[in-house]
Amino acid sequence: MMLEPWVNSLPKPVFQFFHGGYLAVQTFFILSGFVLARTYVHVKWDKKSLGRFFTARFARIYPVYFVSLILISPFIIEMLLPSATGKQMMSAFAAGQSAKLLGIYMFVLQGWTGSLAVGWNTPAWSLSCEFFFYLCFPILFAGLRNVRWRGIFVTVAATILLPIVFDHTGVPWNWKPIYHTADFMAGIAAARIYVLLSASPWWRVRGYLLYVPALLAFGWLIVHPHVVDGTAADLNTYLRPLNVAVLTGLALGGNGLARILSTGIGDFLGKASYSMYVLHVPILWWTGRYLVHGKLHLSRPAGALIYLTLVVLAASAVYQWLEAPASTWLRRQGKRLEGV
Numbered sequence: 001m002m003l004e005p006w007v008n009s010l011p012k013p014v015f016q017f018f019h020g021g022y023l024a025v026q027t028f029f030i031l032s033g034f035v036l037a038r039t040y041v042h043v044k045w046d047k048k049s050l051g052r053f054f055t056a057r058f059a060r061i062y063p064v065y066f067v068s069l070i071l072i073s074p075f076i077i078e079m080l081l082p083s084a085t086g087k088q089m090m091s092a093f094a095a096g097q098s099a100k101l102l103g104i105y106m107f108v109l110q111g112w113t114g115s116l117a118v119g120w121n122t123p124a125w126s127l128s129c130e131f132f133f134y135l136c137f138p139i140l141f142a143g144l145r146n147v148r149w150r151g152i153f154v155t156v157a158a159t160i161l162l163p164i165v166f167d168h169t170g171v172p173w174n175w176k177p178i179y180h181t182a183d184f185m186a187g188i189a190a191a192r193i194y195v196l197l198s199a200s201p202w203w204r205v206r207g208y209l210l211y212v213p214a215l216l217a218f219g220w221l222i223v224h225p226h227v228v229d230g231t232a233a234d235l236n237t238y239l240r241p242l243n244v245a246v247l248t249g250l251a252l253g254g255n256g257l258a259r260i261l262s263t264g265i266g267d268f269l270g271k272a273s274y275s276m277y278v279l280h281v282p283i284l285w286w287t288g289r290y291l292v293h294g295k296l297h298l299s300r301p302a303g304a305l306i307y308l309t310l311v312v313l314a315a316s317a318v319y320q321w322l323e324a325p326a327s328t329w330l331r332r333q334g335k336r337l338e339g340v
Helices: 004-008 012-019 021-039 047-080 092-106 122-144 149-168 176-198 208-223 235-252 257-261 264-292 300-338
Strands: none
Touching (some): 004 300, 012 208, 021 122, 021 176, 021 235, 047 092, 047 122, 122 176, 149 176, 149 235, 176 235, 208 235, 208 257, 235 257, 257 264, 264 300
8 A cells, every 4th residue: 555656657567466466365265275174184073173173273363363453453442432522422323333343353254244444454354254164164175075086177167156156146245255165165176186196206396387387377367357357257266276276286396486485484484474464454554653644754665665574573473472372272272171
């Protein structure tokens, strides 16, 4: 946002690429299905394993999300309470709306409600999708954990068709978790593709044959989104199989980008990426208030540089000193409750 005037001045292909950044959310949904399918590949579902699974999933998401609510709470209070002059009092309707907004944010329901007209932490709608995916995972994975090529083909085809079917049958677009379940399923299918291909020594060092052409096609579609206008599907639908190819190729490894992402720094930043995603908007509120629009009144490029540095440093610290320890602690508490 601080660099918007500069981005708008760039050549159109570069401009389109920057504005297509939101499309990476689908990549994370697919990655989520992939990681869970690999993590729980040998688990046999019963009451105990389901309890541990859901405890681990809550521990993965909510602690950092709660930190984001704390960071943004002063702005929430300013928006919901009467003005400082005391002359404006909220009506009963406004109070009811405020309680509804707080409930939606506390229970991570943003993905089911559409636009909330508040930007406290807009990316959090995707966490609603993740919680829904976790509820569906044991059932979805039970049906997909052992599929082979024919089943994989059917699954990927279903992930392409399902959003189109939902749209044509009147499923509200506000129900984002329903529509994005196709992304999560695609991630589970990608995990199966990885298992089958990694059995071949030839493929284990040639993942670039999948991710390089897929990344090129991915970038071309982002730069030329108009090519899908008038078709039965949206841009996300066309990108879904490309995301599967990129993720599978990177997982297989080999030279190039896969090796860079496997370095110690790449691994750490990958682990901290969830904290970056959840905290970057709350940090933006504070940066905007005190660095860009406040007394310092820094130029937008300088503010953007400081902002990006703060996001990386804060996310790294939160991951190392809160996210990882909180996740471990919550999982241990879940195990202790099993014996009660």
